[in-house]
Amino acid sequence: MNSFEIHALKQRTKDIIFQVTAIVGLLFAVTVLLLLLINVFQDGWGRLSWQFISSYPSRKPESAGIIAGLAGSFFMVSLAALLSVPVGIGAAIYLEEYGKKNRLGKFIEINTANLAGVPSIVYGLLGLGLFVRWFQLDRSILAGSLTMSLLIMPVIIIATREAIKAVPQGIREASYAVGATKWQTIWHHLLPISFPTILTGIILAVSRAIGETAPLITIGALTYVTFLPKNITSEFTILPIQIFNWVSRPQQAFHENAAAAIIVLIAFTLLLNSVAIILRNKFSR
Amino acid sequence: MNGSSTLLPVSETTEKNRSPFSFSREAYVVTREKVVHAILMLCALVSVFTTLGIILVLLFQTIEFFKEVPIINFLTDTQWTPLFQDKHFGIMPLLSGTLLTSLIALSVSVPLGLIIAIYLSEYAPSFLRKLLKPFLEVLAGIPTIVYGYFALITVTPLLQNIFPSLSGFNALSPGIVMGIMILPLVTSLSEDALRMVPKGLREGGYALGASKLQVSLSIVFPSAFSGIVASVILAFSRAIGETMIVAIAAGQLPNLTANPLQPVATMTSYIVQVSQGDTPYGTLAYNTIFAVAITLFIFTFLLNIISFRLRKKYFSMGGD
Numbered sequence: 001m002n003s004f005e006i007h008a009l010k011q012r013t014k015d016i017i018f019q020v021t022a023i024v025g026l027l028f029a030v031t032v033l034l035l036l037l038i039n040v041f042q043d044g045w046g047r048l049s050w051q052f053i054s055s056y057p058s059r060k061p062e063s064a065g066i067i068a069g070l071a072g073s074f075f076m077v078s079l080a081a082l083l084s085v086p087v088g089i090g091a092a093i094y095l096e097e098y099g100k101k102n103r104l105g106k107f108i109e110i111n112t113a114n115l116a117g118v119p120s121i122v123y124g125l126l127g128l129g130l131f132v133r134w135f136q137l138d139r140s141i142l143a144g145s146l147t148m149s150l151l152i153m154p155v156i157i158i159a160t161r162e163a164i165k166a167v168p169q170g171i172r173e174a175s176y177a178v179g180a181t182k183w184q185t186i187w188h189h190l191l192p193i194s195f196p197t198i199l200t201g202i203i204l205a206v207s208r209a210i211g212e213t214a215p216l217i218t219i220g221a222l223t224y225v226t227f228l229p230k231n232i233t234s235e236f237t238i239l240p241i242q243i244f245n246w247v248s249r250p251q252q253a254f255h256e257n258a259a260a261a262i263i264v265l266i267a268f269t270l271l272l273n274s275v276a277i278i279l280r281n282k283f284s285r
Numbered sequence: 286m287n288g289s290s291t292l293l294p295v296s297e298t299t300e301k302n303r304s305p306f307s308f309s310r311e312a313y314v315v316t317r318e319k320v321v322h323a324i325l326m327l328c329a330l331v332s333v334f335t336t337l338g339i340i341l342v343l344l345f346q347t348i349e350f351f352k353e354v355p356i357i358n359f360l361t362d363t364q365w366t367p368l369f370q371d372k373h374f375g376i377m378p379l380l381s382g383t384l385l386t387s388l389i390a391l392s393v394s395v396p397l398g399l400i401i402a403i404y405l406s407e408y409a410p411s412f413l414r415k416l417l418k419p420f421l422e423v424l425a426g427i428p429t430i431v432y433g434y435f436a437l438i439t440v441t442p443l444l445q446n447i448f449p450s451l452s453g454f455n456a457l458s459p460g461i462v463m464g465i466m467i468l469p470l471v472t473s474l475s476e477d478a479l480r481m482v483p484k485g486l487r488e489g490g491y492a493l494g495a496s497k498l499q500v501s502l503s504i505v506f507p508s509a510f511s512g513i514v515a516s517v518i519l520a521f522s523r524a525i526g527e528t529m530i531v532a533i534a535a536g537q538l539p540n541l542t543a544n545p546l547q548p549v550a551t552m553t554s555y556i557v558q559v560s561q562g563d564t565p566y567g568t569l570a571y572n573t574i575f576a577v578a579i580t581l582f583i584f585t586f587l588l589n590i591i592s593f594r595l596r597k598k599y600f601s602m603g604g605d
Contacts, residue, residue: 011496018498022404025397026417029468033424036435043438090328098322099329110593112332117519117589118582119526121553122339124560125578129342133566150335157332181314183321204426211428214528214553218560218574240430240529247434247533255438262431273426277419 037266044259052260056226057242061253064246066261068225072236075229076144076216077209084149085202088156093186095157096164116154123151124218132219139220142232147215152205159201163194196283200276207272211265213240239265343582346575353569359576365539365550367573368559374573376580378539382456382549383581386531387524389460389545390467395517397464398471402513405472406479407501421469429466433533436462441534450546454536457545463530467520474519474596478512479505481600515595522588526581528553552581 001009055065095112099105127147137143167190175185191198216238223245225237239261246258351359354374362375405414441458445451451458482505490500506513536548537558550558556574564570 008496011499015496015498018400018501019404019408022400022408025400026404029397029401029465030420032465036439039439040431040434087328087331090325091332094325094329098325104326105329108329108332111336113593114586114589115332115335117522117585117592118339119528119553119585121526121528121556122343122578122582122585125556125575126335126339126342128560129346129575130338150331153332153335181318183318207426211426211430213428213430214532214557217557220560240428243430243434244529244533247430247437258434259438262434265428266431269426269428270423273423277422281419 040259040262040266043256044261044263047256047260048263052257053264057224057245061251061257064254064257066239066242066264068228069237069239069242069261070264071228072141072221072225073210073238073240075141075232076148076236076238077206079141079145079232080148080152080209081202081206083145084153084156084205087149088153088205089160089191089198091153092157092160092164093190096161097182097186097190112154112157116158119214120151120212121214121218123147124215126150127215127219137233139222139235140233141229141236143219144216144221144236144238145232147219148209148212151212151215152209155205155208156201159204160194160198163197163201164190166197167193196279200280200283203272203276203279207269207276210272211240211269213238213244216241217244339582343575343579346572347579349567350569350572350576353572354576363541365555367570368562372569376552376577378541379550379552379555379577380580381541381543382531382535382539383525383551383553385456385543385545385549386460386463386535386551387521389457390463390524390527391517391521393461393464394468394471394520398468398520399475399513401468401472402475402479403501403506406476407497407505418473421473425469425473427466429527429529430533432462432466433459433530436530436534448546452536452546452548454534454538454548455546456535456549459530459534460545462534463524463527466527466530467523470523471516471520474516475509475513478509478516478599481512482508509599511595512599515592515599518588518592518595522585522592525588526553526585528557532557552577556581 051063052065053070054067055063056068057066058064091108091112095105095109099108124147127143127150131137131143131146132139135143137146171189171193172185175189180188221241222235222237223241225235227234229236243258243261243265246254246261249255359374359376361377362373363377364373364375365378366373405417409417436459437454440462441451441453441455444455444458444461448457486504486508487500490504495503531551532554535551535554537550537554538548539550539555540547542549555577559570559574
């Protein structure tokens, strides 16, 4: 073997070592996550029953349930989506189709990117100062939904912009060529074409809203609620806060309740995320 | 010719008959365009108002706080005990707790994330990449409260087998779990940056006889460096702002220490701690959470800006 061959062999060995390291790292990360998930399922599966889903919280872990959290999460997230989807899509249309060249548009664009990176707990304090105190909405579902709608709006704006950007320029020009106005072009062509991608963004935003805990703790959503929300001014709790409450207790039995509630929470968020990703992969082809 | 002259009056009359309607129709369309434009602009402005709202709410309560506590104490005192009899308001213990957990998270997610990103972008067969990317995205959707449960219930007891002196609440376990949580973010953004490097650079390396690893590490990686730094900074910002994992597993005990085996409090976990209790509105203890939040906001804001600039510059250069 001459020196060149030795050198080549060395390089090839290093190459293989790197690949093996990378694959081991990848497997390690995936395995750790799967193990953690399996662990939660083992801890909580035994507690999961219709009784658990349909009961109110209780001091006795074996008779406690998540119905109040489920209902609160459902109402809070639905209302938040209702508030932020139209506004978010409107903002995205403005940024893509109207404000692209002017300074206001550029400013809002940077601003939206920054908002997407603001920690969720800071939104919680915004909600506390603005909606709970200033608007005097107290610890109502409306205050929670407004806070959550501001939190998920950047997600919706960014997803919608990507969707509208992906519509070929020719579609716009063809529409203008037959005399359509800007809004007609947007309403009849851009929105229908980009709808699947926008829907993907909305689903991801909703999934994010379901899992967020911190902002609703700061606005003072309760942990012990034994009634279903009647209207948007009702006090409420949400599933993640119920989990937080149970995890924070020392008793093993409450940890099992937390694990069971986590299974329900993960089922919702993973289902939504999977649907969103399948939807996107289907339509991006 | 003849046909057109007979047609002309007809069209003129219809034009005349329609003219009031056609005028109002045109006016209607023009007005509608303007109204729609204004509504859309208002929607876009909501995001500006949100930023403004955050800054104003935080500033207002923080000013109240600094009326009672000198800013110099806030920055230099080494104790944080606003809820005790002997009150101290030094942000240092919260900052050290935040940095400690975040740095542990980065030391897990950055090396692992970068190796996986290089592998996915340079080595992996395309079917593996197509399989893994959605998988990583789905994982990114797991709520952070779930990771908090992992940290407290599963990882801490596991680590206690390795470090017997590890306390039940500590910085290490939430740090590691946070690292796993931000791993998909680091991997995905770094891989995007690596894939932006033009093919020609790689081929240039191969033409000089470099191996795949040499091309990856000495050509592709340095070329994508600013894009990768942007992803790491964003991950850092995410770790600093992460709340539920540390609130559950780190112990909520303000502790000026670099020892990861001890309980610590972070800025975020302190805010949760106060919000959980029944601290009355307007009291000094209530105002502390806004002073802490504005510190948190400034940190993450600066990191996000740097990351955003770097990424924008990198991707507008077409990856160079």
